[in-house]
Amino acid sequence: xxxxxxxxxxxxxxxxxxxxxxxxxxxxxxxxxxxxxxxxxxxxxxxxxxxxxxxxxxxxxxxxxxxxxxxxxxxxxxxxxxxxxxxxxxxxxxxxxxxxxxxxxxxxxxxxxxxxxxxxxxxxxxxxxxxxxxxxxxxxxxxxxxxxxxxxxxxxxxxxxxxxxxxxxxxxxxxxxxxxxxxxxxxxxxxxxxxxxxx
Amino acid sequence: xxxxxxxxxxxxxxxxxxxxxxxxxxxxxxxxxxxxxxxxxxxxxxxxxxxxxxxxxxxxxxxxxxxxxxxxxxxxxxxxxxxxxxxxxxxxxxxxxxxxxxxxxxxxxxxxxxxxxxxxxxxxxxxxxxxxxxxxxxxxxxxxxxxxxxxxxxxxxxxxxxxxxxxxxxxxxxxxxxxxxxxxxxxxxxxxxxxxxxx
Numbered sequence: 001x002x003x004x005x006x007x008x009x010x011x012x013x014x015x016x017x018x019x020x021x022x023x024x025x026x027x028x029x030x031x032x033x034x035x036x037x038x039x040x041x042x043x044x045x046x047x048x049x050x051x052x053x054x055x056x057x058x059x060x061x062x063x064x065x066x067x068x069x070x071x072x073x074x075x076x077x078x079x080x081x082x083x084x085x086x087x088x089x090x091x092x093x094x095x096x097x098x099x100x101x102x103x104x105x106x107x108x109x110x111x112x113x114x115x116x117x118x119x120x121x122x123x124x125x126x127x128x129x130x131x132x133x134x135x136x137x138x139x140x141x142x143x144x145x146x147x148x149x150x151x152x153x154x155x156x157x158x159x160x161x162x163x164x165x166x167x168x169x170x171x172x173x174x175x176x177x178x179x180x181x182x183x184x185x186x187x188x189x190x191x192x193x194x195x196x197x198x199x
Numbered sequence: 200x201x202x203x204x205x206x207x208x209x210x211x212x213x214x215x216x217x218x219x220x221x222x223x224x225x226x227x228x229x230x231x232x233x234x235x236x237x238x239x240x241x242x243x244x245x246x247x248x249x250x251x252x253x254x255x256x257x258x259x260x261x262x263x264x265x266x267x268x269x270x271x272x273x274x275x276x277x278x279x280x281x282x283x284x285x286x287x288x289x290x291x292x293x294x295x296x297x298x299x300x301x302x303x304x305x306x307x308x309x310x311x312x313x314x315x316x317x318x319x320x321x322x323x324x325x326x327x328x329x330x331x332x333x334x335x336x337x338x339x340x341x342x343x344x345x346x347x348x349x350x351x352x353x354x355x356x357x358x359x360x361x362x363x364x365x366x367x368x369x370x371x372x373x374x375x376x377x378x379x380x381x382x383x384x385x386x387x388x389x390x391x392x393x394x395x396x397x398x
Contacts, residue, residue: 017223017386020253024216024359027251040253047256052226054219054239057246057254106387126387147391159387160223161363169393177394184392187216188305188325188358191390192346193383194368195376 003037004174007068007095010042010058011088013078015051017160018105022072025167029175029183036175041065043087051076062091069100070170074163075107075126083114093117101170102154105163109156113137122151126159164189202236203373206267206294209241209257210287212277214250216359217304221271224366228374228382235374240264242286250275261290268299269369273362274306274325282313292316300369301353304362308355312336321350325358363388 006026008019023038030036042048042058049055060066073092082088092115096102104112109125110133112118118140125133127144134142143149148157148166157166168189172180205225207218222237229235241247241257248254259265272291281287291314295301303311308324309332311317317339324332326343333341342348347356347365356365367388371379 015223016219016226020215020219020223023251023253024214024219027215028359030251038251052222052237053258054222055256057256059252128385147389147393159385160227161386161388161390164360165391165393172394180394184394186327186358187360189360189390189392190346191360191388191392192364193388193390194346194364195371195379195383 003035004069005066006036006038006070006072007060007065008038008040008072009074009092010040010048010050010056011078011082011085012049013051013076013081014048014074015076015106015160016054018074018076018108018163019072021161021164022105022167024187025164025171025183028186029171029179031186037066039066043085043091051078062087065095067098068095070174071095071099071102072163072167073104073108073111075105075110075159079107079111082111089115100153101174103156103166103170105157105166106159109133110136112154112156113140118154121154122149123154123156124149124158125156128159202234203268204265205235205237205269205271206259206264207237207239207271208273208291209239209247209249209255210277210281210284211248212250212275212280213247213273214275214305214359215253217273217275217307217362218271220360220363221304221366223386224363224370224382227385228370228378230385236265238265242284242290250277261286264294266297267294269373270294270298270301271362271366272303272307272310274304274309274328274358278306278310281310288314299352300373302355302365302369304356304365305358306332308332309335311353311355312339317353320353321348322353322355323348323357324355327358
């Protein structure tokens with residue numbers, strides 16, 4: 001197959017693991033192969049300061065972004081101002097219809113809503129933002145207590161770490177399940193939360 | 200309590216999730232509190248290019264690094280050359296004895312070995328590097344099929360994603376279990392690998 005390009009969007013205040021988890025999954029799935037490229041994209045080429053202060057240099061700006069097959073929008077504190085950023089919303093609104101897969105992690109689904117991409121779709125978000133998303137996005141059905149929701153080519157994940165599960169699932173759908181399992185094995189993703197789940 | 204400072208070491212070729220997982224855990228545990236600081240540290244202030252190509256600007260160089268209470272050393276392809284980097288090994292050898300906790304993720308334990316920090320200790324690493332570490336670090340006991348190993352104040356995690364579990368466990372030890380569970384809840388860390396474990 002020709003090269004499949006995953007574009008991970010960065011913006012000021014994007015939550016680090018929202019995008020770094022999927023980055024690890026897709027770049028690990030790309031190891032030793034030439035059919036998958038993974039790039040970060042931000043509005044400009046300047047360093048991006050994430051939600052917890054990590055500073056990252058994006059691979060591309062909106063202007064020199066390659067054609068994407070999958071776009072991933074993270075969430076985080078910064079999604080509040082990004083939801084009012086017309087330049088970002090216009091870019092996303094133009095890029096998403098050209099992608100095979102349109103995806104988000106955490107409150108990234110609020111940005112998909114702001115860009116007009118969730119009408120009639122089943123979607124999800126971080127558990128703490130389910131009421132907010134329900135109020136904002138009455139054109140969509142907001143599910144809760146799920147790791148990720150796939151509706152057509154739109155896949156939205158729950159909070160932060162759920163992007164890892166979603167991305168592994170996507171590797172299985174884009175390529176094959178065996179490749180997703182291999183990726184999981186090299187990430188040693190056999191999670192054992194140490195103190196059990198909070199009740 | 201006075202401020203507890205976590206220092207996450209970055210170097211060329213460090214595996215992204217090895218350090219980004221712990222970064223998310225510790226910075227999430229620090230949210231809305233003033234008793235925990237998390238910083239990234241590299242040899243110089245220049246951008247660091249990680250194993251899969253992500254470029255990060257470190258918060259501190261070795262020269263202006265604050266006093267650390269916990270040092271975390273990631274692994275990745277870059278650990279091979281870092282194990283021969285005398286400047287790094289000398290810095291780590293000086294900093295580690297002043298820390299309450301000395302930790303690694305993935306092949307970061309090979310760097311703890313190279314800095315002379317694992318003699319007589321039980322340690323672990325990424326499953327694929329267990330034989331290598333056993334051969335190199337015959338002064339230590341290398342365990343396998345564990346997410347992380349704590350021996351005194353030395354805590355070493357298995358590959359890549361295991362750093363998340365280790366860091367949550369450390370939050371519970373440094374502060375309290377309830378705070379670790381709260382951190383886990385805000386990260387929505389109820390992992391569900393999508394295709395089951397590889398057999």
